[in-house]
Amino acid sequence: MATVENLPSPETERPIGFGRLKRKEDERFIRGQGTYLDDIELPGMVHGAILRSPYAHAKIVSIDTSEALAHPNVAAVVTAKDLETLGLAWMPTISYDTQAVLAGDKVRFQGQEVAFVIATDPYSAQDALRLIDVDYEPLPAVVNARKALDPDAPLIRDDKTGQTDNVASPTWEAGDEAATDRAFAEADTVVSREMIYPRCHPAPLETCGIIADFNPETGQLDIYNGNQAPHAHRTVYAHVAGLAEHMIRIRCNDIGGGFGNKVPVYPGYVCAIAGSIVAGVPVKWVENRTENLTSTGFARDYIMRGEICSKDGKITGLRVDAIADHGAFDSTAQPTRFPAGFFHICCGSYDLAAAHVKVKAVYTNKAPGGVAYRCSFRITEGVYMVERMVDALAMEMGTDPIDLRMRSFIAPEQFPYETTTGWTYDSGEYAKTMKVAMEIAGYEDLRREQAEKRARGELMGIGVSFFTEGVGAGPRKHMDILGLSMNDGADLRVHPSGKAVVSISAQTQGQGHETTFAQIVAEELGIPPEDVEVRHGDTDKSPYGLGTYGSRSMPVSGGAVAVVSRKVRDKARLIAATMLEARPEDLAWEKGRWYVKGDPEQGAMIEEIAERAYSGEAMPAGMEGGLDGQVIYDPPNLTYPYGAYIAVVDIDPETAQVTVRRFIAVDDCGVRINPMVVDGQIHGGLAEGVGIALMELISFDEEGNCLNSSFMDYLIPTALECPDFELGETVTPCPHHPLGAKGVGESPNVGSPPAIVNAVIDALHETHGVDHIDMPCNPARVWAAMQGRPEPPQ
Numbered sequence: 001m002a003t004v005e006n007l008p009s010p011e012t013e014r015p016i017g018f019g020r021l022k023r024k025e026d027e028r029f030i031r032g033q034g035t036y037l038d039d040i041e042l043p044g045m046v047h048g049a050i051l052r053s054p055y056a057h058a059k060i061v062s063i064d065t066s067e068a069l070a071h072p073n074v075a076a077v078v079t080a081k082d083l084e085t086l087g088l089a090w091m092p093t094i095s096y097d098t099q100a101v102l103a104g105d106k107v108r109f110q111g112q113e114v115a116f117v118i119a120t121d122p123y124s125a126q127d128a129l130r131l132i133d134v135d136y137e138p139l140p141a142v143v144n145a146r147k148a149l150d151p152d153a154p155l156i157r158d159d160k161t162g163q164t165d166n167v168a169s170p171t172w173e174a175g176d177e178a179a180t181d182r183a184f185a186e187a188d189t190v191v192s193r194e195m196i197y198p199r200c201h202p203a204p205l206e207t208c209g210i211i212a213d214f215n216p217e218t219g220q221l222d223i224y225n226g227n228q229a230p231h232a233h234r235t236v237y238a239h240v241a242g243l244a245e246h247m248i249r250i251r252c253n254d255i256g257g258g259f260g261n262k263v264p265v266y267p268g269y270v271c272a273i274a275g276s277i278v279a280g281v282p283v284k285w286v287e288n289r290t291e292n293l294t295s296t297g298f299a300r301d302y303i304m305r306g307e308i309c310s311k312d313g314k315i316t317g318l319r320v321d322a323i324a325d326h327g328a329f330d331s332t333a334q335p336t337r338f339p340a341g342f343f344h345i346c347c348g349s350y351d352l353a354a355a356h357v358k359v360k361a362v363y364t365n366k367a368p369g370g371v372a373y374r375c376s377f378r379i380t381e382g383v384y385m386v387e388r389m390v391d392a393l394a395m396e397m398g399t400d401p402i403d404l405r406m407r408s409f410i411a412p413e414q415f416p417y418e419t420t421t422g423w424t425y426d427s428g429e430y431a432k433t434m435k436v437a438m439e440i441a442g443y444e445d446l447r448r449e450q451a452e453k454r455a456r457g458e459l460m461g462i463g464v465s466f467f468t469e470g471v472g473a474g475p476r477k478h479m480d481i482l483g484l485s486m487n488d489g490a491d492l493r494v495h496p497s498g499k500a501v502v503s504i505s506a507q508t509q510g511q512g513h514e515t516t517f518a519q520i521v522a523e524e525l526g527i528p529p530e531d532v533e534v535r536h537g538d539t540d541k542s543p544y545g546l547g548t549y550g551s552r553s554m555p556v557s558g559g560a561v562a563v564v565s566r567k568v569r570d571k572a573r574l575i576a577a578t579m580l581e582a583r584p585e586d587l588a589w590e591k592g593r594w595y596v597k598g599d600p601e602q603g604a605m606i607e608e609i610a611e612r613a614y615s616g617e618a619m620p621a622g623m624e625g626g627l628d629g630q631v632i633y634d635p636p637n638l639t640y641p642y643g644a645y646i647a648v649v650d651i652d653p654e655t656a657q658v659t660v661r662r663f664i665a666v667d668d669c670g671v672r673i674n675p676m677v678v679d680g681q682i683h684g685g686l687a688e689g690v691g692i693a694l695m696e697l698i699s700f701d702e703e704g705n706c707l708n709s710s711f712m713d714y715l716i717p718t719a720l721e722c723p724d725f726e727l728g729e730t731v732t733p734c735p736h737h738p739l740g741a742k743g744v745g746e747s748p749n750v751g752s753p754p755a756i757v758n759a760v761i762d763a764l765h766e767t768h769g770v771d772h773i774d775m776p777c778n779p780a781r782v783w784a785a786m787q788g789r790p791e792p793p794q
Helices: 080-086 122-129 177-186 230-241 267-279 289-295 343-347 379-397 401-408 430-441 443-455 513-525 553-580 606-614 675-694 747-768 779-786
Strands: 003-005 046-052 058-064 074-078 090-092 098-100 113-119 133-138 167-175 189-197 209-215 220-224 248-251 283-286 302-311 314-325 354-362 459-468 488-494 500-504 532-535 587-590 593-596 599-605 627-633 642-651 658-668 726-729
Touching: 046 122, 046 267, 046 289, 058 113, 074 122, 074 267, 080 267, 090 230, 113 122, 113 267, 167 177, 167 343, 177 302, 177 314, 177 354, 189 379, 209 267, 220 230, 220 267, 230 248, 230 267, 267 283, 302 379, 314 343, 314 379, 314 401, 343 354, 343 379, 379 401, 379 459, 379 747, 401 430, 401 459, 430 443, 430 459, 430 642, 430 658, 430 726, 443 459, 459 747, 488 553, 488 606, 500 513, 500 553, 513 532, 513 553, 553 587, 553 593, 553 599, 553 606, 553 627, 599 606, 606 627, 642 747, 658 675, 658 747, 675 747, 747 779
Parallel strands: 003 627, 046 283, 220 248, 314 354, 500 532, 658 726
Antiparallel strands: 046 113, 058 133, 074 113, 090 098, 167 354, 189 302, 209 220, 209 283, 302 314, 459 642, 488 500, 488 627, 587 593, 593 599, 642 658
């Protein structure tokens, strides 16, 4: 039986694994031997396609499916009326809202699901969509979150009893408003800015899809689906479809990128499941790129007004009022008690006297979502806000932005540090990390170079950001999703030959779990990592957990693997004591071996202990045979990685093209299990940050038409837009994590956009008077700012 473990390790037991080990999984990937959803074909499988609304807001007067049903290859056409008979017309969201599986009364965003066609092949399914006749009555649409709050704005969620406006949830607050007011009253400098973190999209290489295979004879539902939280999905499907949870099996196989886009349960999944239950054959549905960009979980869309103040050269207060655009349904993914996610970490890395944060969620006629794309439950938005505000304050004070940060950082001796908005940061040496970044960048030389270029009429900017991130959700006393605690499990079995299998709750989408988690077992037990198999992504073969997002793999599942490995090692000690005819307390451990203290020649290797555990030889009294263990790890707190980033940009004065010439990233993610994997995560996140800062945007016209529905008009960065990233590190171990690790997957996407935007403004402020530009800083928007006509993206 699993036991709940909440065990901080001794400071002496913080292994770093085997260092820069090549990823085990890459052998199959580089040979084209990965198994993705679209590689799977099942006997008798049929294919689904979704008819989507061309309108952002319209009543559905009628739906005529007769011509589609007459198509020789069409097996069924499913509408909302059909789902109503199954009780599946609406489904719950992660944020305790409801979402239409197929629109029946009206459509609420362009691209919303209206009908589901099942055909013998995907081409016939697509052809049949054109044969469905839907009579729409267009309604006024609202895509601007500010305008959605107007008294005369069209009501989007008239399906909800008592809903009279477009407010998605009550205003959520954090911090002390009265203390913040006092800090501002006593300040000698106050600055305010309005800014938008615009809608962007994770755009994973592999889009979303599912194969649902229901066996009517056994009642077993097998699902093949590349999602980031297979156990949570299984629980949701059990509730939605009314099936026994133990009769649902989800297998994820390899996933072609997730970035938060594959956390939600989408209507297409439910339609495929319903179709398979009714038809009794496997149903496969895979969306195309336009469907992915226009209907699945987006990122950001935060409108923020910030005020920041200082006294005697030090930052003292922050006030933030934000509007969160959730689209037509509130399907954001975050812990239940945090409706605005972790946005209130926007007090940043600074020792503030007070801060106060307000967030209001709003419905608009746009696709639902919000928490995706390495956003770490809205920390990305919070860090962007505070780091832009710090630069604005430094500009107003006429001081160097790094100097202001240095004077305002939380000092090492203040940790653990309780922020003014309720977080308990565990550890940090912020000034040290900032100095490492400055040294790598040659900061003083850069400022001299900038002055020389300005004298020649060239536009060069230097931007800085410093972030603290809270990851590893989370402690069950504080955090759950849909009532499910955010703990992760780990099962470990060492076979008689000394080879091992560890099963984990986390679900990889390219992070390198099969290597990194094997290294943890290897370090703890002395078994070579190539002899450790890591199992994941199969709900029948892995322990329950809430999946991979919010940089929780290493902080939570990694902690579970470390704890279960030590549990097995402790059992091995008792067995070794029997083998060596010694007391357990008289044994000492060296990697892979227990030996007798004072007589190191007398010892037993882990392989020998494993063989003994399965043999017919005597075991310690009362101990069962075998060498295995099982734990559920409940982290005592989040972990708090942090970093210092410096961006150097050049702007063409004639075209307004921004080029990121250098980017320095110094991350402190605690102990690094595999530095090569960490560097890869940072490189990927920085590239995404370049894209968000300079080119990525999901925008709409006034009628709600999405203007960025393909890679022709939704631009993503390539190697040509990215510099050779210059990485550094400091190591401040997390004091409560079993390995001292903190997580790093989302950090580069948290810190890079504000650094780049700050650099753009630094290049243009003195010469063109620019004090703010909303992302993306593409040539058209930068040119408008240079002409004194900056406009927000909405």
